[in-house]
Amino acid sequence: MPFTLFYSPGACSLSCHIALEESGLPYERRRFGSTDGGTESAEYRAINPRGRVPALRLEDGTLLTEAAAILGFIAEQVPDKKLMPAHGTLDYARAREWMGFLASSVHPAIRSVFRPDKYAEGDAAKEEVRARGRRWLATYYSDIEGRLTGQQYALGDAFSLVDAYLVVFHKWSARPLAQPAIPPMPAFDAVMSRVCARPAVAKILDFEAAGAKDR
Ligand SMILES: N[C@@H](CCC(=O)N[C@@H](CS)C(=O)NCC(=O)O)C(=O)O
Incomplete structure (x- = not known):
């Protein structure tokens, strides 16, 4: 199972959506709107109890939240793409x-x-x-x-x-x-x-x- 990005169009999850596309990694995406009740729905709360996007579900089912953490994680999956500078610099x-x-x-x-x-x-x-x-x-x-x-x-x-x-x-x-x-x-x-x-x-x-x- 590839990564699954939970996003809302135009929300801060856009950054992670771009990052996944830049990475070339396979991914799926599921839309939960942040202004139309989608992120507040019981269905989404069951996925991410914080009720916010972005969230990234990994291959083993683990859920990662917070845009900055997700961006760093995606970059580290594809070090050759140099989407982030090298650690320690x-x-x-x-x-x-x-x-x-x-x-x-x-x-x-x-x-x-x-x-x-x-x-x-x-x-x-x-x-x-x-x-x-x-x-x-x-x-x-x-x-x-x-x-x-x-x-x-x-x-x-x-x-x-x-x-x-x-x-x-x-x-x-x-x-x-x-x-x-x-x-x-x-x-x-x-x-x-x-x-x-x-x-x-x-x-x-x-x-x-x-x-x-x-x-
Ligand atoms: N600290 C979180 C904030 C995420 C956040 O606030 N996302 C907004 C969209 S930009 C959201 O999901 N809003 C829905 C709500 O607050 O109910 C991050 O940086 O990922």
Whole structure:
């Protein structure tokens, strides 16, 4: 049995979907929507009690969660593809730094803008959460832009799965709820043009945009 990716179109699971396609490994995928009740369903909770995507089921039935962990795991299955820098190098630490920042700072800020209902009740409280989230987004996206200025890819001259993870945050930044907070990002846009032109990335973006349910 190949790996099975549990994903929701356009969610952070997009990064792992791209990673699997880049890896060339055989995989299956199952869609559980994060905004239509799919991830909250009893069927999905039985698969992943955390009720979030992404999740990756391995050949032996083990379930792995958390996008950053899944990205690292996929890269390690295909070391020749060099989807992540070698362990023990500063580049590897830099990749972990990017992933930690995206997962623990930028993602929660985005969540407070897209899903304030997860943090507050009542319209006024939700708007306050959203407004504060937007202030964080302005700071974080300026930080991303600064780090990407002068770079071909997040880690320098070579594509890595950090770039696959950044695709998610670039797509989210274009959504109307986030847009008012997002500064001009010419460097981020240029890196993403390069990344999204990769055949594997373009294929998965098309697939998720079409909302297709099968491979
Ligand atoms: N820390 C997790 C967060 C995963 C997460 O929040 N995924 C969202 C989609 S982007 C989700 O499943 N949301 C459904 C929900 O919160 O009910 C990770 O980085 O993988």
